[in-house]
Amino acid sequence: MEIEVRTRLEDIKQAINEIYSFLPKEKEYAVFQEDLKGKRAIERNIEIIGEAINKILKIHPEFPITNARKIVDTRNRISQGYDTVSDAIIWTIVVRDLEKLKSEIEKLLTDS
Incomplete structure (x- = not known):
């Protein structure tokens, strides 16, 4: 697995x-609804996950x-x-x- 994908x-993770x-x-x-800071932090981390997956897909469009x-x-x-x-x-x-x-992510990291 390429270092960029692993990163x-x-x-x-x-x-x-x-x-x-x-x-x-x-x-x-x-x-959860009452915790504005927590909600924003969770949203930000979902953004990070999405962006990381987007970058992986640019390298491997069929990544599992x-x-x-x-x-x-x-x-x-x-x-x-x-x-x-x-x-x-x-x-x-x-x-x-x-x-x-x-x-899935843990399995991909372990199997590589």
Whole structure:
């Protein structure tokens, strides 16, 4: 695996770990909604993940990350259409999709 791809995967792994560190301990949506700093930090890390995947896809368009294109699109939506991103969208991504992405990234890093 190229060093640039490995570096981007490490960036994604770090961003995921940071997202988990910003989640409320109770993992309750209402608590998340009240934490403006935490929400913004999570959004920023989702942007980092999307940008890292975008850079990987420029090198390897068929890179094996589930929903890679959707992740990049989400990054674009957060950064360019910030007024169309709801707390519910971010929360759903974090509680439904993030663990699978984390597993995929760890496997890619381990297998390389």
